Amino acid sequence: MTGVPSIDPRSGRTVEIVAEETTTEQVGAICSAALAAAGPLEDLGRDGRAALLDDLATALEAQRDRIVEVADRETALGTVRLNGELSRTCYQLRLFSEVLRDGGYLEVTIDRPGDTPMGPRPDLRRMLVPIGPVAVFGAGNFPLAFSVPGGDTASAIAAGSPVVLKAHHSHPATSQLCYEILAEASRKAGAPEGTFGIVHGLRAGADLVAHPAIRAVGFTGSVTGGRALLAIIEQRPEPIPFYGELSSLNPVIVTPAAVADRAERIGAEFAASFTLGAGQFCTKPGLLFVPAGADGDRLVTAIQEAIADLEPMVMLNNGIATSYQQGTSALAAAAAGASAHSQLTPGDTRDQTVSDQPARATPLLFTASAAALPPEATEECFGPVTVVARWTDEAELFAALDGLPPSLTATVHRGSGETDLPAELTHRLRSRTGRLVYDGYPTGVAVAWAQHHGGPWPATNTQHTSVGATAIRRFLRPVTWQNAPADLLPPELRDEYDSVPRRIDGVLHTRL
């Protein structure tokens, strides 16, 4: 048996052994319990699950101080940020209770029998039903918003799908604590045993994804991790959907009009965005396009000044700190070997390595020519580093944008009332992103009905979102009932039911 340690990244010391790594047999039992819970969880109905989600939020809030204390000890993210994360998760749980009460997510569609040019049509009634037990892999960088509590968990439970959580090795105590709070609240709310399960350990994560009871996987992490889990799924006799939120560069483009208008302000705000949470955000802006010339120089100077006095930042764990050191060393090497094809130069004068303390990273800025961006500048580097790409004309800018990998976000800063270049940028960026941000920064991802947190590979591997109301769609699948007697239909598909939006004979009706 191998113990799972909870490590304090500020000291590098193991504080406690949280649990034993979950064995294959234990994973099997947990998955079977989840499968057994699927029917009763669905039977709670939309109102029952809406109440459950509200109870889960209340239970997390009741233990807020304890949760934040443990999470801060394990992640060093600070109590302000962690309180915000917990509030966000509770807000998201309550948003999904609204989504359930609204019922539009069911996509209820009814075609009554009738004659068509193709002959008589049967009675067809379609809606979405829960997909079955979901494996949710916690993310290292969001212990409370994309982990045991978070958008994947909230949307799966809302859908009516039990959740088996894979605790992240970087915050196992936080994961275990939150799991226990959710499981107990769930029990008290009358949800079935098995609504929540948790596993610890790398092997247990692989076992989980391979288990036949698991019907979908939610994952926020690296491309490498995502590819490894996808490979396990491809080996299953029955492959299942995998929802991976993987890697994102999040380019920000500043137009000449914008930089003429507010260079210093953009520089200061951008510095705050890329260093937020020690740059450990999937939406961290990793590449900033700034026009060549004096206005652009002012913007770059503003960034340099903003980060000059920042202390080395504690990273989530030594693995991430090491990756940051490797990534920034590669950027520095590209800068040192600058040639016609690789004109990367350090943008500040400080040592470009992480601190020699464990798990700490110095914020860094590199500059390059947009005409000759080295490959290192277009790969995500987790941590407080960004590359400024200077561009001299629009053709150069457009060519550089066309060479970028897709991202979760793409941002345009424009001048007051400016439309031509922003329109062209919108056109070019839309195919490479899931969210277009104007005159702002990508790091805030509001929980809302209209949010989309996704994008073409490598941002994600599907057309779905992991934030916002439509995240629920990942854990549902359509079923059509043909000529079913009314008493065998789910309530929402019966003629007399009218409190959800329904499309009947091709016409959408809102709830009454």
Add this chain to the structure above:
Amino acid sequence: MTGVPSIDPRSGRTVEIVAEETTTEQVGAICSAALAAAGPLEDLGRDGRAALLDDLATALEAQRDRIVEVADRETALGTVRLNGELSRTCYQLRLFSEVLRDGGYLEVTIDRPGDTPMGPRPDLRRMLVPIGPVAVFGAGNFPLAFSVPGGDTASAIAAGSPVVLKAHHSHPATSQLCYEILAEASRKAGAPEGTFGIVHGLRAGADLVAHPAIRAVGFTGSVTGGRALLAIIEQRPEPIPFYGELSSLNPVIVTPAAVADRAERIGAEFAASFTLGAGQFCTKPGLLFVPAGADGDRLVTAIQEAIADLEPMVMLNNGIATSYQQGTSALAAAAAGASAHSQLTPGDTRDQTVSDQPARATPLLFTASAAALPPEATEECFGPVTVVARWTDEAELFAALDGLPPSLTATVHRGSGETDLPAELTHRLRSRTGRLVYDGYPTGVAVAWAQHHGGPWPATNTQHTSVGATAIRRFLRPVTWQNAPADLLPPELRDEYDSVPRRIDGVLHTRL
């Protein structure tokens, strides 16, 4: 260069060489043209593409006789069936023009800026946009409804995604002809060059799926074929969505009340269903659960009588005929080696091999005990064969159902007013299918808003449908605009636009 032959399955002779196999370079040029067409096709707008779809239907209908003649020569499906297929495709094209005019498929969602418990929320506006060029693989068994013309093509063009078609080797002349008709009609309608492309040959299909311009793949075919394409996709630097409709057993369960009520009628109708199109339907019922006893015997006798006089049926091609011979031989071997674990017995007295003429198959019926179904009885066998599983009590029936692979459909025949057993069957079958059919047969798949033609693996590999209005969702992806100035928004996301359904601040509004 290798020529692509058009073979007459009735004679086994090559009638003509349709084209040369498409080279890798040619595939590249075709995909590039599709990519170049993506913007202009989207710019046609919803009304423009709705008109285009109507024009495509009209153009196909104008060449109906020629299309049906070529298709019948290549597939031997008969002119009645092929005329029906063409009508179905035209109906589907026109349904998607309705879908476009309605606009609900865009999932327009607007959250206006405001204060939330999480602080100020930006203006967020979400809708679906075209995914980009789509590769559509024609199916051998539906030359006009799931091939060059068909649901994948109609839904992709509706979405605004150009289509590159992979012609099926079993009907290349039909594919080429239909492609030319669609391409010409598309040109006349003002759609961009590159809206349609076509490739021939196995290698060209692999090149197509690997090409970076292709953003999604629609496929109707075997699990083996689907797995091979998925493996190519996994090797891409940027994996893309693959929509495979793969394999389906389509179980039909008859309750004791139903068999007491109408054994002979169900037997005759079932025989017509499993032999329709020589059993070459993804929705062919491959397994029929009939209660043991005299009523059930009458049903089985009715099937035997219905197929006794059927002539050997011409299959689509020699490959399918050979697979049929292998599959039915395996069923016969399982019957011959009947033991406690494998009690399969031939249900009729005729020779259980395909005719020795090329591409012909004799309709066959096997019977087995539901308590000891051999593995061969739960695998799809393409062609006019089915297995009748006799069951003695509900526990035996339920255990057998729980052991079945998921299917596109599952069907229940119940007695007049019967609810208890049908309710239990509905509960058990729903997790294993995408469409529940009552008192009917699965072979008809109506084109409608509420249709779902999909299901858990191996029926399909996603939660999507390839028939009906929501098939369009496969070729779209969401984008959210954050704090965008109105003039950079698509029309449907602007404040004043109100002719599509929109969810605003969480409340769904229908079009005015």
